[in-house]
Amino acid sequence: MQNKLFVAQYVDNYGPGSNGLMVAVQQLEGNLLDAGHEVLVVAPQAKGMNPHEGRAGRTEIRLPSIRVPKMPTRVANGNKFKRTINQVAALQPDVIHAHGLGPVGVLGVWTALRTNTPLLLTWHTDFDAYADYYARVLPLLRGIVSMFARLNRGEVYDVRAIRAARLEFPDPEKASLLGLMRKMLLSANVVTAPSPKTLARALQIAPEANVVCVPNGVDPLPAGPPPVERGPGPxxxxxxxxxxxxxxxxxxxxxxxxxxxxxxxxxxxxxxxxxxxxxxxxxxxxxxxxxxxxxxxxxxxxxxxxxxxxxxxxxxxxxxxxxxxxxxxxxxxxxxxxxxxxxxxxxxxxxxxxxxxxxxxxxxxxxxxxxxxxxxxxxxxxxxxxxxxxxGQWSVASQAAEMLRIYELTAQRKYEAVVRKHEDFGANRRAE
The missing domain is CATH 3.40.50.2000 (Glycogen Phosphorylase B;)
Structure with a gap:
């Protein structure tokens, strides 16, 4: 087995509704625990699937949350962020893994910078794209940015950075959000993206970011008899x-x-x-x-x-x-x-x-x-x-092994090895 790792997972979407992000994060939790590592989950307080709750080696910190109007999602409201930083600092994780660019993901970046802990960031959801479909989401995201600028008092992102972003990004409605996204991408020692599309989007926002493509692993689902009747046509x-x-x-x-x-x-x-x-x-x-x-x-x-x-x-x-x-x-x-x-x-x-x-x-x-x-x-x-x-190129087992390798190298601060090995890995996979 690799050296035992303690990984803190910061995730914004942990219920009540199920989605691909939650499935991917919980699968990763299971992979770490099955390999004998320890996991801390930091997430908004919410009901929903929590398949690894109570397993040995797993702890969680739930943060006060609010429901996003008309969406099956709860987001952290900023309360207890500073206390959580102190809690996690006392636990001394080997790696902080921030899943996404919401409030808890931002907290993960803040904690990593405050404690000098190696930071891995995964971009699961393109909030910038989603904002085009949800009129109620964009004001919420801008509010999160403003709240965070007040909370962190310049440690990560402040009012001056917001003003600078408004000069650099052409869309004034999204500028402060994109500026924070760029700061998070550049703060991470390693950024993983689940597809070439997402990798390109990350580099568009932060060209200097250290981004690698690591698709989430999927295994075949068990088949069964037809659950409903169908007709003769396609x-x-x-x-x-x-x-x-x-x-x-x-x-x-x-x-x-x-x-x-x-x-x-x-x-x-x-x-x-x-x-x-x-x-x-x-x-x-x-x-x-x-x-x-x-x-x-x-x-x-x-x-x-x-x-x-x-x-x-x-x-x-x-x-x-x-x-x-x-x-x-x-x-x-x-x-x-x-x-x-x-x-x-x-x-x-x-x-x-x-x-x-x-x-x-x-x-x-x-x-x-x-x-x-x-x-x-x-x-x-x-x-x-x-x-x-x-x-079949990206099974649960193959991607679990790849992520465990990246965790190990990130904990050892061997960030260039992560990128070099993964570039070879990706090229070989697509050529097969």
């Missing part, structure tokens, strides 16, 4: 959060165009479609129009049965930083239609799917091309094989 599947930034309106518009040529085609959306009233109204109307299935939200370990019954996975979002569901779908052998050309780890156009622009006509055309290819002899089987090959 079945397109979407699995994931049903939220404004996920592009569900685009998907429904595209599907309506597909049905003009293939009336027997079906679209199934697996997720909590009732959370957002406007989206729910649109999906109910589509369901009444015919051939749209809305089975609801299911636990992750039951999703394999939905993947197994589908003919193609559709992904209309352009805001995701990796999208674990793309990997799940590929491991199930599905071809993929995606609106995001930058999320291409598990998709090769024409080989196992199609890239389509974020417009209904373009997305519908890609879906129609998949329908045609599914009728070609042998294409379904070859696409399934290629999907599994691509997604």
């Amino acid at each position: 079945l397109f599947l979407y699995v994931g959060r049903v939220a404004p930034e996920k592009g569900l309106n685009l998907l429904v518009d595209a599907f309506e165009l597909v049905r003009e040529l293939h009336p027997d085609a079906q679209l199934m959306i697996v997720g909590d479609w009732e959370r957002y009233p406007k989206i729910a109204k649109r999906l109910l109307a589509a369901q009444r129009g015919g051939n749209v299935l809305l089975p609801g939200e299911f636990p992750r370990n039951e999703l394999g049965a939905f993947y197994a019954m589908a003919d193609c996975f559709v992904f209309p979002s352009v805001t995701d930083t990796q999208a674990l569901v793309l990997h799940e779908a590929a491991l199930a052998g599905l071809p993929i239609v995606s609106a995001d050309p930058e999320l291409n780890l598990v998709l090769e156009p024409r080989q196992n799917g199609e890239l389509a622009g974020p417009a209904p006509t373009a997305f519908a055309a890609a879906m129609l091309r998949i329908i045609d290819r599914l009728e070609e002899p042998g294409w379904r089987e070859s696409a399934a094989q290629r999907s599994r090959e691509l997604a």
Whole structure:
């Protein structure tokens, strides 16, 4: 075993709603504990999945939180931040790992700088992109920046830095947020990004940051009998959060165009479609129009049965930083239609799917091309094989080993070794 490590995980999104970030962080917790290391979780107070609670070697600090209006998320409100810094300083972790750029992630950076602890930062969520979809989020994020500037009294980010950011970034509404993001990226000894898309975005904000691409690992989900009845036509599947930034309106518009040529085609959306009233109204109307299935939200370990019954996975979002569901779908052998050309780890156009622009006509055309290819002899089987090959490069075991290696090197302050080894690792993986 490697030298025993104590890693402090700072995460903003730990319930009540489940999401890819929480799955990735909890998987990482389990990997560390299984390898005999110790974990501290610092997160907002919230209900939700907490599978490692009570395990030996794991402790947690929960911070006072507030609910984000109309979203399944609670965020830390800034209370007890300074006390938490002192608590963590007394515990002396080997590495602080800040997951994201929210209040708790900011606290992780502040703690690392105050205590001179090696800092690893992972960019899971592009808050800048999400702000375009949530009018209520941008004021909240700006408020967080202002609050933090008052709290830290210039240790990390202050009013002068906010003013400087407003001169450097063209969008005045986001300038202070982007300035803080850049400060966090530059403060980290190592930054990991779950996809080349996210790596490029990080370097766009902070070109001097020490960023490496480490996709989250995903294993095949267990298949099962079809959980719902389906028709004889091609079945397109979407699995994931049903939220404004996920592009569900685009998907429904595209599907309506597909049905003009293939009336027997079906679209199934697996997720909590009732959370957002406007989206729910649109999906109910589509369901009444015919051939749209809305089975609801299911636990992750039951999703394999939905993947197994589908003919193609559709992904209309352009805001995701990796999208674990793309990997799940590929491991199930599905071809993929995606609106995001930058999320291409598990998709090769024409080989196992199609890239389509974020417009209904373009997305519908890609879906129609998949329908045609599914009728070609042998294409379904070859696409399934290629999907599994691509997604199989990043298993839970392989990525756990890679992250443990990065933790070890970060704790030893061997930051250049992290980057050099990972550049070789990534190139070899994609060439296989």
